[in-house]
Amino acid sequence: MLNRPGQARLPGPRRKSSIPAAEAVAAQAATGKVDYGRLDDSLGYVLRRAQLAVFKTFQSTFKSADVTPAQCSVLLIIEKNPGLTQTQVSDALGIKRANFVALFDTLEARGLAQRAPASDRRSYALQLTPRGRALLRKIHTLSEVHEDRISVPLTKPERTELFRLLNLLLAPLEQGDDDGA
Amino acid sequence: MLNRPGQARLPGPRRKSSIPAAEAVAAQAATGKVDYGRLDDSLGYVLRRAQLAVFKTFQSTFKSADVTPAQCSVLLIIEKNPGLTQTQVSDALGIKRANFVALFDTLEARGLAQRAPASDRRSYALQLTPRGRALLRKIHTLSEVHEDRISVPLTKPERTELFRLLNLLLAPLEQGDDDGA
DNA sequence: TATTGTTATACTCTATAACTATA
DNA sequence: TATAGTTATAGAGTATAACAATA
Numbered sequence: 559m560l561n562r563p564g565q566a567r568l569p570g571p572r573r574k575s576s577i578p579a580a581e582a583v584a585a586q587a588a589t590g591k592v593d594y595g596r597l598d599d600s601l602g603y604v605l606r607r608a609q610l611a612v613f614k615t616f617q618s619t620f621k622s623a624d625v626t627p628a629q630c631s632v633l634l635i636i637e638k639n640p641g642l643t644q645t646q647v648s649d650a651l652g653i654k655r656a657n658f659v660a661l662f663d664t665l666e667a668r669g670l671a672q673r674a675p676a677s678d679r680r681s682y683a684l685q686l687t688p689r690g691r692a693l694l695r696k697i698h699t700l701s702e703v704h705e706d707r708i709s710v711p712l713t714k715p716e717r718t719e720l721f722r723l724l725n726l727l728l729a730p731l732e733q734g735d736d737d738g739a
Numbered sequence: 740m741l742n743r744p745g746q747a748r749l750p751g752p753r754r755k756s757s758i759p760a761a762e763a764v765a766a767q768a769a770t771g772k773v774d775y776g777r778l779d780d781s782l783g784y785v786l787r788r789a790q791l792a793v794f795k796t797f798q799s800t801f802k803s804a805d806v807t808p809a810q811c812s813v814l815l816i817i818e819k820n821p822g823l824t825q826t827q828v829s830d831a832l833g834i835k836r837a838n839f840v841a842l843f844d845t846l847e848a849r850g851l852a853q854r855a856p857a858s859d860r861r862s863y864a865l866q867l868t869p870r871g872r873a874l875l876r877k878i879h880t881l882s883e884v885h886e887d888r889i890s891v892p893l894t895k896p897e898r899t900e901l902f903r904l905l906n907l908l909l910a911p912l913e914q915g916d917d918d919g920a
Numbered sequence: 921t922a923t924t925g926t927t928a929t930a931c932t933c934t935a936t937a938a939c940t941a942t943a
Numbered sequence: 944t945a946t947a948g949t950t951a952t953a954g955a956g957t958a959t960a961a962c963a964a965t966a
Contacts, residue, residue: 592831595819596882597812601889601898602793604905606808609790610833611912612783627787628956631778638776645924650773652791657957659926673925680924680965701777708782711907717782720904724785726892727901731792809933826947835935840949854948861942861947 601727612708619704623696628653629665630697636671636684637694643681644673665690782908793889800885804877809834810846811878817852817865818875824862825854846871 597603616627625633628651635647642650648658662684665671670690673682686694709717778784797808806814809832816828823831829839843865846852851871854863867875890898 592816592823592827593819594831595815596879597815599886599902600882601886601902602790602797602808603812604902604909605786605790605793607833607913608905608909609783609786611909612786615912616783626955627783631784634776634778635773638774642773643924646773650775652788654958655925656927656959678924678966682925698777701781705780705782708908708912711911712904716904716907719900720908721780721782721785723893723897723901723904724789726897727889728785728789728792730892731796731889732788824947836948837936837950838934859943859947863948 615708616704619707620697620700623693623700625693625697628661632661632665633670633686633690633694633697636686637691640685641674641676641683643676643678644684645681647684796889797885800888801878801881804874804881806874806878809842813839813842813846814851814867814871814875814878817867818872821866822855822857822864824857824859825865826862828865 613627620630623630631651632647635650636642639647644658644662645655647653648655653661662671662673666673668689669687670693671684671686674685676683712720794808801811804811812832813828816831817823820828825839825843826836828834829836834842843852843854847854849870850868851874852865852867855866857864893901
């Protein structure tokens with residue numbers, strides 16, 4: 559609820575009018591653009607818009623792979639850390655264990671990953687299937703395309719600096735969460 | 740689904756085992772930390788975490804005002820642009836008209852804003868109430884506190900640079916949406 | 921007792937279609 | 944015929960509680 563597409567048209571009142579009368583507010587804004595005031599100086603607002611815009615770009619870039627960012631992150635974690643349990647993967651990604659079940663069910667139903675027996679018989683050792691490894695090769699390619707697309711307006715040094723600043727911002731905020739990563 | 744709290748414990752299998760046998764995957768990751776691989780170099784992933792962390796900070800900072808970021812943005816827009824219609828405000832913030840109704844109903848029920856008659860009798864001229872203006876004074880104060888809190892790890896020039904880079908990143912991505920702001 | 925995976929559930933946010941009253 | 948506000952609804956994403964199997 560914090561995007562920023564375009565503008566609309568003109569104002570006026572109607573039926574279910576709850577207020578008494580209110581002298582037909584001038585509507586000085588009916589002419590030009592909308593003044594965003596402090597919102598333009600709000601880091602949270604800009605971050606929200608950036609995240610939403612990048613997410614949309616992700617969708618269009620990854621539509622041939624048919625994976626959401628969440629599914630993608632799970633596959634990447636398992637690729638780098640085969641044998642982790644559901645709790646470990648979901649904790650690593652900030653996903654609730656309960657919500658991870660359906661998410662992984664989808665990956666398993668598509669034959670991309672599977673639950674293998676582990677020494678502790680309460681849990682599973684998560685691993686990729688050959689098909690999952692094949693899809694990951696595509697995902698790695700698409701990831702590069704995606705990063706390149708969203709980084710177009712930035713120079714290499716600017717992109718590096720953006721990463722540095724975001725991680726700098728993130729560090730103290732992610733401390734007081736639950737344990738600390 | 741893309742946070743990054745802490746780690747979990749250890750792996751192993753269990754009952755609804757769907758795969759044949761799979762030689763008890765070594766689980767080389769059961770010892771130390773999780774390797775995030777490309778996720779750490781993903782702008783989308785870092786942005787998502789930053790946005791989530793900032794949102795959490797917002798909640799704790801603004802709990803005394805009892806407003807969500809979305810409600811806050813609506814109040815700020817109406818403050819700066821009194822007389823706009825629901826379509827204009829929701830378009831400006833990227834909120835669907837249909838979803839704006841309940842959002843504004845809440846603000847109106849709390850006596851913070853109201854629907855005033857407009858010249859075009861299909862629409863309303865949205866405006867603040869005295870109570871809404873009073874709350875906005877508090878919101879402006881809390882906004883400063885909030886921005887200061889999340890900006891702690893950044894110097895003034897770094898914060899300015901972060902804004903510049905985010906807006907740079909945003910500009911081309913928000914072009915191909917619907918019309919263009 | 922504590923933990924893992926699981927189910928059920930609820931609440932929020934988001935998206936679409938269709939209706940009404942106006943234009 | 945088109946637009947503003949509205950309603951209904953469906954789909955994600957997220958959060959908590961409670962249960963069975965296992966430790």
